[in-house]
Amino acid sequence: GAVVSQHPSWVICKSGTSVKIECRSLDFQATTMFWYRQFPKQSLMLMATSNEGSKATYEQGVEKDKFLINHASLTLSTLTVTSAHPEDSSFYICSATRQGGARSKNEQFFGPGTRLTVL
Amino acid sequence: QKEVEQNSGPLSVPEGAIASLNCTYSDRGSQSFFWYRQYSGKSPELIMFIYSNGDKEDGRFTAQLNKASQYVSLLIRDSQPSDSATYLCAAGGSQGNLIFGKGTKLSVKP
Numbered sequence: 673g674a675v676v677s678q679h680p681s682w683v684i685c686k687s688g689t690s691v692k693i694e695c696r697s698l699d700f701q702a703t704t705m706f707w708y709r710q711f712p713k714q715s716l717m718l719m720a721t722s723n724e725g726s727k728a729t730y731e732q733g734v735e736k737d738k739f740l741i742n743h744a745s746l747t748l749s750t751l752t753v754t755s756a757h758p759e760d761s762s763f764y765i766c767s768a769t770r771q772g773g774a775r776s777k778n779e780q781f782f783g784p785g786t787r788l789t790v791l
Numbered sequence: 792q793k794e795v796e797q798n799s800g801p802l803s804v805p806e807g808a809i810a811s812l813n814c815t816y817s818d819r820g821s822q823s824f825f826w827y828r829q830y831s832g833k834s835p836e837l838i839m840f841i842y843s844n845g846d847k848e849d850g851r852f853t854a855q856l857n858k859a860s861q862y863v864s865l866l867i868r869d870s871q872p873s874d875s876a877t878y879l880c881a882a883g884g885s886q887g888n889l890i891f892g893k894g895t896k897l898s899v900k901p
Contacts, residue, residue, distance in 0.1 A: 706888070715891065718888070718891075765835075776883060779825065779837070779840060780889055782834040784833070787832075
């Protein structure tokens with residue numbers, strides 16, 4: 673159990689367009705979902721934390737108007753990169769914590785990631 | 792600032808040897824600690840978590856926690872080339888989040 677999916681797994685888009693990435697918990701209800709970004713050979717960087725039905729909490733330096741997060745249900749969160757530019761090219765990874773029954777409330781289950789390339 | 796520190800490596804060990812990965816954390820309030828493995832181009836996958844002082848063993852992996860020293864380690868016995876990856880240490884935060892270290896790159900040489 674505790675499977676998280678992401679869609680798409682990779683996307684190439686033109687500069688100036690918007691890209692939506694979906695994160696779904698397939699077999700559990702996610703208390704909280706997290707969005708990370710990882711540039712090549714660099715560490716995971718937390719972008720934002722989202723709870724179902726609430727506004728996302730963004731980390732310092734992350735533009736909330738550029739990276740729109742919607743957490744409409746306990747199994748789905750979306751990240752929209754608006755007006756994407758080449759510097760937004762990165763590996764975007766979501767994770768989720770499980771509501772109830774988790775060995776630790778902090779345990780995060782990661783999606784497989786989405787590789788975004790902006791031309 | 793709550794932080795988790797890891798040596799970035801690379802840590803190189805021969806096949807069959809024990810790999811020892813270390814991590815320190817700054818927040819004494821952290822109750823749970825996690826080791827994730829991340830292969831290049833892939834997302835992290837959980838290896839183990841630990842919340843009690845002492846050792847916790849799972850197959851070839853042993854996690855060790857010393858809350859007094861704010862120190863967590865991961866030992867990998869009989870290291871295999873397939874263990875070559877970046878290992879991320881994380882401490883549980885009070886908001887249900889994880890505070891990640893920057894990771895240690897492990898290379899197991901055949």
